[in-house]
Amino acid sequence: MHVIIAKVDEVFFEGEAGSVTAPGAEGEMTLLPRHMPLITTLKKGIITVRDVKPSEGVHKFPVTGGILEVDRYGVTVIL
Amino acid sequence: MAGLKAIKTKIRSMEKSRQVTRAMEAVSAVKMRKAQLRALSGRPYAKAAASILARVSGTYALAHHPLVAVRPLTKALYIVITSDKGLAGALNSAVLRGVSADIAGSGLAREDVSVIAVGKKAHDFFAARGVRIEAFHPQTDEITSENIALLVREAGQQFGAGAFDVVKIAYQNFLSTFEQRPVIHTIFPLSLVELQKLVADIVPVRGKFSKRASSGNGVFYNIEPSEEEVLTEILPRLAGIFVYHALLESQASEHSARMVAMKSASDKAGDLKRELTLQFNKARQAVITREVSEITGGMEALADKAI
Numbered sequence: 001m002h003v004i005i006a007k008v009d010e011v012f013f014e015g016e017a018g019s020v021t022a023p024g025a026e027g028e029m030t031l032l033p034r035h036m037p038l039i040t041t042l043k044k045g046i047i048t049v050r051d052v053k054p055s056e057g058v059h060k061f062p063v064t065g066g067i068l069e070v071d072r073y074g075v076t077v078i079l
Numbered sequence: 080m081a082g083l084k085a086i087k088t089k090i091r092s093m094e095k096s097r098q099v100t101r102a103m104e105a106v107s108a109v110k111m112r113k114a115q116l117r118a119l120s121g122r123p124y125a126k127a128a129a130s131i132l133a134r135v136s137g138t139y140a141l142a143h144h145p146l147v148a149v150r151p152l153t154k155a156l157y158i159v160i161t162s163d164k165g166l167a168g169a170l171n172s173a174v175l176r177g178v179s180a181d182i183a184g185s186g187l188a189r190e191d192v193s194v195i196a197v198g199k200k201a202h203d204f205f206a207a208r209g210v211r212i213e214a215f216h217p218q219t220d221e222i223t224s225e226n227i228a229l230l231v232r233e234a235g236q237q238f239g240a241g242a243f244d245v246v247k248i249a250y251q252n253f254l255s256t257f258e259q260r261p262v263i264h265t266i267f268p269l270s271l272v273e274l275q276k277l278v279a280d281i282v283p284v285r286g287k288f289s290k291r292a293s294s295g296n297g298v299f300y301n302i303e304p305s306e307e308e309v310l311t312e313i314l315p316r317l318a319g320i321f322v323y324h325a326l327l328e329s330q331a332s333e334h335s336a337r338m339v340a341m342k343s344a345s346d347k348a349g350d351l352k353r354e355l356t357l358q359f360n361k362a363r364q365a366v367i368t369r370e371v372s373e374i375t376g377g378m379e380a381l382a383d384k385a386i
Contacts, residue, residue, distance in 0.1 A: 004123055004127060006123050007124065008224050008316070008320065009117070009124075009222060009223065009224055009227075009323060010120060010224075011120065011123050011124075014123065024303060025304040025308065026304060036301060037299065037300045037301065038300060038302075038303065039131060039135070039301070039302045039303070039309055040301075040302070040304070040309070041303070041304065041308055041309055041312045067313050067316070069131045071130075076127040076130070078128050078131070078313075
C-alpha cells in the first residue's frame with residue numbers, strides 16, 4: 001500500500017509499505033493493506049512504517065498529533 | 080577645466096552603483112528559485128488534507144463547527160504579508176493599497192479593523208494610519224510549520240471566540256517572474272469551495288504527487304473518535320495551507336520583483352555611465368582643442384614680432 005507522511009512544508013515518507021503502526025485516538029493500531037476506510041486523529045507516540053519485505057527496513061516517526069486516513073490506495077498521515 | 084573631474088567622479092560612482100544592483104539582482108535570483116522549489120514541497124500535504132476534508136464535508140458537524148460559522152460583518156482581521164525590505168518596485172504598495180481598498184469597500188470604521196502584520200512594511204504602513212496591530216512577525220527566509228501554526232492559532236482563536244467576524248489574508252500572488260498581483264483571500268470562516276480551488280491550483284497535473292486519485296464519494300468511512308474531534312484537528316491545518324501558500328507566494332514575488340527592479344536599475348546605471356563617458360570625452364576634446372589653439376595663437380604672435 002502507498003504511504004504518505006507529511007507536514008505542511010515537508011514530506012517525511014512517501015512510498016510503498018507492508019504495514020503501518022500508529023497511535024490512534026482509540027488506541028494503537030496496525031494497518032495492513034486492504035484495511036477498511038478510516039479517518040482518525042493521532043495521539044502522541046511513534047508511527048512505525050515497515051517496508052514490503054520486513055527484511056528491507058523499518059522507519060519510525062515520533063508524532064505529537066495529526067490525522068490519519070486510510071483509503072483503498074493506502075495510508076495518508078498529515079501532521 | 081573643473082567639469083572634467085566632476086564627470087569622472089560621477090562615472091565612477093555610477094559604476095559602483097551598478098555593481099551593487101547587479102549583486103542584489105543575482106542574490107534575488109537565487110532566493111527566488113529557492114522559494115519556487117519550496118512551493119513544490121507543500122503539495123502532497125495540501126492534496127491529502129483536501130481529500131480528508133472531502134470525506135467529512137457535508138456532515139452535520141462541519142456545518143456547525145465554530146471555524147466555519149458565517150456571521151454578519153462587524154469586525155474584521157487582516158493578515159497582511161509584505162516584505163521587510165524595500166527596493167522591490169511596487170510590490171508592497173500594491174498589497175497595502177489593495178487592503179486599504181478592501182477595508183473601504185467593506186464599509187467598516189477604522190477601529191473595527193485589526194491587522195496581523197507579517198513583514199516590516201505592513202507594520203509601518205498600518206501603524207502610521209492608526210490601525211490596531213494585533214501582532215507583528217518579521218518576514219523570514221525559512222518558513223517553518225511553527226510559524227504557520229502560530230499565525231493560524233492567533234487568527235483562529237480570535238475568530239472562534241467571536242472577536243472578529245472575518246479573517247482575511249492579503250499577499251502578492253506570484254504569476255511569473257515579471258508579473259505579480261495582490262490578492263485577498265478569506266481564511267475564516269473557512270470555505271470549502273475556496274479551499275478546493277486553492278488546492279487545485281497547487282496540486283500539479285502531472286508528476287510526482289499527481290498519481291493518487293481520490294477514491295471518490297460514497298465510500299463508507301469509520302471516523303474515530305468523532306467527527307467533531309477530527310474537524311478540530313483538521314480545520315486549523317487547512318487554514319495552515321492557506322497561510323503557507325500565501326507566505327510562499329509573497330516570498331517568490333518579493334524576490335522576483337526585486338530581481339526585476341534591480342535589473343532595470345543596473346541597466347539604467349549602465350546607460351547613464353555611457354552617457355557620462357561620452358560627455359567626458361567631449362569635454363576632454365574641447366580642452367585639447369582650446370590648448371592647441373592657444374599654442375598656435377601664441378606662435379602666430381611670436382612670428383609677427385620676429386618680422
